[in-house]
Amino acid sequence: MQTIQSVNEMQSHAIGLRSSGRLIGLVPTMGCLHEGHLSLIDIAKERADKVIVSIFVNPTQFGPSEDFGRYPKSLEADLEKCAERGVDIVFNPSAAEMYPQGFSTYVNEEDVGAGLCGISRPSHFRGVTTVCLKLFNITRPDLAVFGQKDAQQCAVIQKMVTDLNIPAEVIIGETKRGDDGLAISSRNRYLTNTQNEEALSLSKTLLMAQKMVHEDGVRSVDRVVAEVTHHLSIARSLRVIYVQIVDRLTMEPASREIEPGKHMVCVAAWLDQTRLIDNIAL
Ligand code: PAF
Helix, strand or coil: CEEECCHHHHHHHHHHHHHCCCCEEEEEECCCCCHHHHHHHHHHHHHCCEEEEEECCCHHHCCCCCCHHHCCCCHHHHHHHHHHCCCCEEECCCHHHHCCCCCCCCCCCCCCCCCCHHHHCCCHHHHHHHHHHHHHHHHCCCEEEEEHHHHHHHHHHHHHHHHCCCCCEEEEECCCECCCCCECCHHHHHCCHHHHHHHHHHHHHHHHHHHHHHCCCCCEHHHHHHHHHHHHHHCCCEEEEEEEEEECCCCCECCCECCCCCEEEEEEEEECCEEEEEEEEC
């Protein structure tokens, strides 16, 4: 496995791979790799000849009061996991390499990213689209794999790829959960054991919403949102940021009726200083 830090080296290597007819699969990450990331790597391995994993904690997607400074890092362990999983190249640039002095161009998707997390994290998706477009230009992937846990991020990237005619296929890997149901996330490292227990109410409540729709035949958006909000607020230390039922592809809010297969319920909540998100198909 090769590790590359330089943008120029990565880009010329990727151009070489593509011109020799190799299919490139990219898995963009911010490191601190867990089972969720590893499952995305497995998807990329199945579909591509060469798998590139980028590890870069992207400063532009964090707001001024967010956790950029304390975002967990575990480069050595990440490299070991990548090597074990058969990754070909880890691209691990520095911030100065990605955003040299004078950098002033950003990409902004203006619709899909506007609601949900876009409201409480106003510059977040601009940072995500900017870094992803840069990663696409640097690593020239035929396909790029993202995780469904960040459903809105997936939808924003898919929209950018379509709108800007980027010649890469976006593949979405399913959310990986612990045995207890908690969606696996690098930020789970912030949680104490007690908080971990409380965080479980997110996945439990989502399952309850799915049951309401699929087993009890409930179709009312207001009723499901009200039940989910109520159940989340039983966990006293959770502060709900949003509960919303949206179209799974466009993130457009459902108005009155839930259409099974088309809609999903998305939640975000603070647990002390940790921001958690999760979603489930309805
Ligand atoms: O999901 C993430 O880890 C990040 O948002 C991504 C896609 C790697 C961009 O920095």
